[in-house]
Amino acid sequence: MKEKILKLLKENKTEYLSGEYLSTVFGVSRTAVWKVIKQLQEEGYIIQSKTKLGYRLVESPDNLYSYEIQEGLRTKRIGKNIYYFEEIDSTNDYGKIVAQKPFEDGDIIIAESQNKGRGRFSREWVSPMRKGAYLSILLKPQISFEKITRLTIITALAVCSALEDHIQKKVEIKWPNDILINQKKICGILTEISGEVDKINYVVIGIGININLDIEDFDESLATKASSLKIETGKIQNRKEIVQKILSIFDEYYDDFLNDENYESIIDEYRKKSYLIGRNVEVRIYNNDSIRARVLDIEKNGALKVELENGEIRDLLSGEVTL
Numbered sequence: 054m055k056e057k058i059l060k061l062l063k064e065n066k067t068e069y070l071s072g073e074y075l076s077t078v079f080g081v082s083r084t085a086v087w088k089v090i091k092q093l094q095e096e097g098y099i100i101q102s103k104t105k106l107g108y109r110l111v112e113s114p115d116n117l118y119s120y121e122i123q124e125g126l127r128t129k130r131i132g133k134n135i136y137y138f139e140e141i142d143s144t145n146d147y148g149k150i151v152a153q154k155p156f157e158d159g160d161i162i163i164a165e166s167q168n169k170g171r172g173r174f175s176r177e178w179v180s181p182m183r184k185g186a187y188l189s190i191l192l193k194p195q196i197s198f199e200k201i202t203r204l205t206i207i208t209a210l211a212v213c214s215a216l217e218d219h220i221q222k223k224v225e226i227k228w229p230n231d232i233l234i235n236q237k238k239i240c241g242i243l244t245e246i247s248g249e250v251d252k253i254n255y256v257v258i259g260i261g262i263n264i265n266l267d268i269e270d271f272d273e274s275l276a277t278k279a280s281s282l283k284i285e286t287g288k289i290q291n292r293k294e295i296v297q298k299i300l301s302i303f304d305e306y307y308d309d310f311l312n313d314e315n316y317e318s319i320i321d322e323y324r325k326k327s328y329l330i331g332r333n334v335e336v337r338i339y340n341n342d343s344i345r346a347r348v349l350d351i352e353k354n355g356a357l358k359v360e361l362e363n364g365e366i367r368d369l370l371s372g373e374v375t376l
């Protein structure tokens with residue numbers, strides 16, 4: 054009911070809709086309508102109310118409410134259920150709780166802020182209130198373990214394409230899944246998996262995007278490495294539109310992924326957007342060793358193909374790269 058009334062108010066922003074009209078359209082009492090209006094106002098919607106005329110929506114809040122994101126979202130699987138939080142420890146951790154009960158492929162957990170946002174290598178992910186997008190996509194693909202890296206590839210590509218389309222600036226992918234603008238990190242992706250050798254129970258893909266963060270929001274140590282869309286474009290960006298774009302593009306890639314289609318063109322696209330190909334880098338591998346190498350390519354399985362200083366060619370499946 055709330056969503057329906059909100060939709061009608063949005064469609065008629067230039068006129069007042071009377072309580073009587075709304076109660077007839079939705080077959081409820083005028084008190085019920087009034088309660089919904091009050092609830093919407095509490096959620097941050099600015100609704101003018103005038104005696105004899107009724108209600109008019111003046112402004113919507115900058116919140117990533119589930120019904121705001123779902124409005125106009127034409128996806129096959131992604132975002133059919135969205136769990137929304139004003140504040141949470143970590144959307145990935147909540148994703149793992151949701152996954153303990155039956156859930157639908159593509160359920161989303163989203164929050165306006167996180168107090169224990171996590172990044173790769175157990176780092177903190179700075180998640181200030183209403184300044185970024187912090188979300189997790191919960192999936193249960195029936196696939197083999199070796200194909201999991203493809204999910205990382207399609208997520209990075211979906212975010213990269215959505216951001217590029219939104220801000221009309223060059224956006225690059227730093228293997229495996231950091232998203233950069235002007236060589237600074239704008240978005241990070243944390244993929245976590247639960248499963249046994251031959252069966253995947255669930256995958257949680259956490260996406261953190263620095264959208265409207267200001268320089269002061271980053272720790273000093275991050276100031277030279279990280280940035281936000283607002284800093285890079287000089288404009289406040291619409292968080293809802295960005296999230297919707299990412300979910301729509303991801304939905305298409307995920308459909309291809311499940312049907313084993315178009316992977317060649319997806320990996321080609323990933324290569325084109327790759328920041329590292331041709332660069333000399335230092336790679337920290339998981340036992341904390343570092344190797345210097347030149348990046349040659351991204352392999353079909355998502356591995357980073359590098360040439361070591363002694364000429365040896367290696368495929369790295371995971372690790373962290375610095376320049």
Ligand code: BTN
Nearest residue numbers: 143170171172173241242259261
């Ligand atoms: C990284 O680059 O290290 C990955 C960062 C991932 C951050 C996102 S924010 C939403 C989700 N919840 C978390 O706690 N982490 C991920």
